[in-house]
Amino acid sequence: xxxxxxxxxFHSIEMPNRFALAPMTRTSxxxxxxxxxxxxxxxxxxxxxxxxxxxxxxxYTDDKASQGYANQPGIVSDSQVEAWTTIVNRVHxxxxxxxVQLMHAGAQFQANHxxxxxxxxxxxxxxxxPLSFYGDQTAWQTPSTMTEADIQTAIDGFAQSAANxxxxxxDGIEIHGANGYLLNQFLSTHFNRRDDNYGGSxxxxxxxxxxVVHAIRKAVGDGYPVGIRLSQGTVTDPDYQxxxxxxxxxxxVEAVRDAGADVVxxxxxxxxxxxxxxxxxxxxxxxxxxxxxDLILNGGITETNYQExxxxxxxxxxxxxxxxxxxxxxxxxxxxxxxxxxxxxxMLQPKATITNELAWRKRNAA
Numbered sequence: 001x002x003x004x005x006x007x008x009x010f011h012s013i014e015m016p017n018r019f020a021l022a023p024m025t026r027t028s029x030x031x032x033x034x035x036x037x038x039x040x041x042x043x044x045x046x047x048x049x050x051x052x053x054x055x056x057x058x059x060y061t062d063d064k065a066s067q068g069y070a071n072q073p074g075i076v077s078d079s080q081v082e083a084w085t086t087i088v089n090r091v092h093x094x095x096x097x098x099x100v101q102l103m104h105a106g107a108q109f110q111a112n113h114x115x116x117x118x119x120x121x122x123x124x125x126x127x128x129x130p131l132s133f134y135g136d137q138t139a140w141q142t143p144s145t146m147t148e149a150d151i152q153t154a155i156d157g158f159a160q161s162a163a164n165x166x167x168x169x170x171d172g173i174e175i176h177g178a179n180g181y182l183l184n185q186f187l188s189t190h191f192n193r194r195d196d197n198y199g200g201s202x203x204x205x206x207x208x209x210x211x212v213v214h215a216i217r218k219a220v221g222d223g224y225p226v227g228i229r230l231s232q233g234t235v236t237d238p239d240y241q242x243x244x245x246x247x248x249x250x251x252x253v254e255a256v257r258d259a260g261a262d263v264v265x266x267x268x269x270x271x272x273x274x275x276x277x278x279x280x281x282x283x284x285x286x287x288x289x290x291x292x293x294d295l296i297l298n299g300g301i302t303e304t305n306y307q308e309x310x311x312x313x314x315x316x317x318x319x320x321x322x323x324x325x326x327x328x329x330x331x332x333x334x335x336x337x338x339x340x341x342x343x344x345x346x347m348l349q350p351k352a353t354i355t356n357e358l359a360w361r362k363r364n365a366a
Contacts, residue, residue, distance in 0.1 A: 004310040004318060005335065008052070011225050011262050011294045013097055013171055015052035015317075018310060019331045022267075022298050022321035023055045023101045023174070023229070025069060027134055028354040032113060033060065033067065033074035035083040040090050042354050046324065047094035050331025053317060054096050055265075058103030058176050062157030065119045065150075067112040068105025068181070069134045071353070075100060075161045081168050088169040097171040099227065102161050102216075104154055106182030107143040107191060108235070110135040118143040119150055121186050122193040128236030133352040151198065151208060154182065159215040162226070172225030175212060177256075178267050180234025183209050187252065188234075189243055202244050206252060210259045217260030227263030227296065228256050231283065232275060245278040249286050257293040265296035265319065271309055273299065288313055303330075303340040325357075 004018045026042065029035050046054050060067040060074040067074065074080050084100065091098040105112075107120030110130050120143035130137040146154070158175065165173050177183040185191035186208045192199050198207050209228075216226055230252060233240050242248045253264050266283040274280050284297045298319035301309055306318055324330050326343040333340055347360035 004306055005331075008315065008317075010053075010315075010317060011172075012223075013225065015097055016095060017050070017052040017331060018315075018317050019051050019306075020053040020296055020317045020319040021046045021051045021055055021324050022319040023057050023176075024321055024325060025057050025072070025134060025352060026354050027069050027071040027352060029071050029073035031071065032079075033072060033076070034079050035073045035087055038354050039073065040087045043087050043098070044090040044094050045328045047091045047096035047098075049324075049327075049329030050335065051096055051320075051324070052331075053171075054091055054098045055174055055319070056098065056100045058101050058105075058181070059161070061102050061104055061161040062153065063114050064153055064157070065106075065109075065112065065115050065117070066104040066154065066157055066182075067114065068103070068109050070111035070113075075102070075164050075168070076157075081164045084165070084168040084170070092169070099172045099174045099225070100165045100168075100170045101174045101176050101229070102158055102165070103176035104157065104182035106185045107140070108180045108185070109141065109143070110137045117141075119146050120144075120182070121146060121191050121198065124191050124193060126180055126234065126236050127190070131235060133348050135351075145194075155208070155211055155215050158212045159219040162216040163219040166220050166224060172227060172263075173216065173220070174263070174265060175216065175226070175228040175261075177209055178229040178231035178265075180236065183212065183228075184231065184234065187242070188240060190237070190240060202242075202248050202251060206255050209252070210255055213256050213259035213261050225262050226260060227265055227294075228261050229265040229267055230256075230287075231267045233268070238269060241275065241277050243277065246276040246281050246286050247278075249276070249283060250290060253287050253290045253293065257290065261293065263294045263296060264290075265298065267298040267319070270300040271297050284313065288316070303334060306334075
């Protein structure tokens with residue numbers, strides 16, 4: 001038995017329980033990417049609601065092409081770092097730890113305060129349509145193929161943003177290597193059609209991911225928690241699979257560990273989905289087989305199965321998304337034996353902003 005409600009030492013960080021708030025895009029920062037009081041209230045609410053760890057939404061990492069959505073927060077300027085410091089302090093005062101998720105949108109780009117031109121590993125657009133929750137764009141733009149200079153700019157942005165996060169007081173960082181954003185694009189044979197050292201074989205497609213982890217580790221030093229979120233699928237192509245199968249995913253986990261990552265956060269539609277071209281393993285089970293790295297698992301964790309998942313994967317953190325959005329006090333409700341609400345996607349209309357969520361809650365409380 002591995003009780004999810006018990007305190008846990010997770011990569012030397014003492015947490016009150018094994019529940020993490022999964023990162024969820026909220027598009028509620030100021031136009032220039034500066035976090036605001038609305039966001040501070042939002043994240044503090046999850047800390048007060050009992051989550052041992054809060055992971056922020058994807059936060060852009062440079063003032064070039066990393067931003068993917070209008071009103072997405074950044075951690076680039078002094079004012080952004082100062083605003084994040086306020087949020088960190090409020091989450092800490094409420095009893096939780098907080099990681100920032102660092103994200104470069106790459107080709108999965110709907111709006112950017114600094115440029116109108118997306119970039120990606122190749123001039124390949126994402127499958128499907130842009131996300132109406134996050135903007136009015138109806139078709140993906142064709143990205144420019146990244147030059148070596150563009151790649152270095154992206155690496156430098158990740159590294160400097162990690163240093164900024166440490167200065168802001170975050171307890172750790174999570175690199176966004178999942179869900180169709182830039183690092184996931186380099187791993188993907190759909191997006192990555194390059195014929196240089198960053199394309200072709202898995203080792204080459206991994207190169208940018210490894211270089212980003214290396215650069216971040218150098219920027220924050222030893223002992224500071226560095227994690228990375230990994231998936232196969234994307235937000236518009238959830239069934240994409242690596243041609244290298246389970247062995248390929250294991251190699252990715254080993255490579256980020258060897259490059260300096262402490263934590264891997266797998267995300268899928270369900271923690272136990274058998275999601276490889278070969279075998280019957282899940283992303284979570286493959287990652288759990290790799291020694292020397294801590295785990296956060298995301299995918300279909302609810303009030304009915306959380307303890308089963310906790311027992312299946314002892315010591316890992318359980319990242320909750322939709323159920324947390326519906327119940328910001330999800331963990332406290334579990335403790336108190338209170339009813340857990342289902343998510344009503346009406347709270348994300350017409351856009352997935354904190355303001356619209358609060359308006360929905362006010363209407364439904366009447």
